[in-house]
Amino acid sequence: MSAMGHERIASAATDGLSKLLAVTDAHPGEGLGDAYLGRTTTDVLAHVHAWHALFEGWIAAHQEGGSVPYPAEGYSWKELDSLNEALYKAHAGRSYESVKDALLESHQMVMSLVAQIPESELVEVSRYEWLGDESLGDIAHECLGAHYEWALGILEAAGLT
Template identity: 45%
Template sequence: MGEAADRIVASADEGLARLLARTDAHPDADLTESYEGRRVADVLTHLHAWHQLLEGWLADDAAGRTPAYPADGYTWATLGDLNAALEAAHRHLSYDEARAATVASHARAAALVGSMDDAALASPEAFPWLGGDRLASVAHECLGGHYRWAQELLDRAGVPA
C-alpha cells in the first residue's frame, strides 16, 4: 500500500467509526426535514450502495471492461435519479442490516483502494473511464468524503453528535 492509499483508507476508517458511533446512538432519529423523509438506515445504505459502485468500477476495470461511470443508464446529470434508485433498492433493510452491509462493503472498498499503488491513484490518465478524474479523489468521495456528507446531514437533522 502506498502513502496515498494509506491516507485514504485511514481517513475513511476513522470517518466511518465516528459516523457509526453516532448512528448507533440514534438509529431512529428523525431525518424527515433534512433527508426527504428517509431514515438513518437510508443514510447507511446510500453509503453502502456507493461502496458497491466503487467496487464494481474497479472490478470491471480489472477485467478489462470499461465501467459504467457513474452507473449503467445514468450520467452525472442524472445523479439524483441514480441516488433515488439506489435508495429504493435498499429501502427494505433495517438499521442493523444497513449497518452490517455498510461495514462489509466499506471493508471491501477500502481493501481495494489499499491495494492500489500511489501512481495509479494519483494519475488522471490511469483510468480513462474516469474522464480525467484521479482515482484517489473518486475513492475518497466514495469513502471518507461521503462519511463527512452523512455527518453534515445528521447535523442538519439535529441528531446529537
C-alpha cells in the first residue's frame, strides 16, 4: 500500500471517529471485560486521545529541531505495553464526558497539524529520521483512523457493536 496522504488520512479519521463515538456514546463508561484488560469504553477513548497527544508532541519536537521522543520519553517500542499502561494510569478515573471532550479536541488538533504538512512530506518514506523507514502520513493514520479501527475491534469483541 502506498503511504497515506491528506485525503486518505482525513477520510479514515473522520469515518472512524464517527463510528467509534456512535458506539461509545451508546455505552458510556461501560465495562469491556476481557476484550480490553477489564477496562471501559472511557478507557478506550482515553487511550486514543493519549496517542493523539504523543503525535502532537512528536511534531512539536520536530519543528523545534530537538530530539523527538518516539514513541515517548523514556520508552522504546519494545516497551509499548509499559507505555500504554502509563497512558492508562494518566487518565484513569476521568469521566466519559471529559475524556470524550479531550478526544474531540485532540482529534481536531492532529487533523489540523496533518493538514499543515505538505503532501510530499506526508508520503515520503524515511523523510523524518526519527521515523526510520516509515512515512509521517502512515504514522498520522496509525494515530487516527487505524487507532479508531483498533478501538472498534475492542468494542466488537466486548459485544457492543
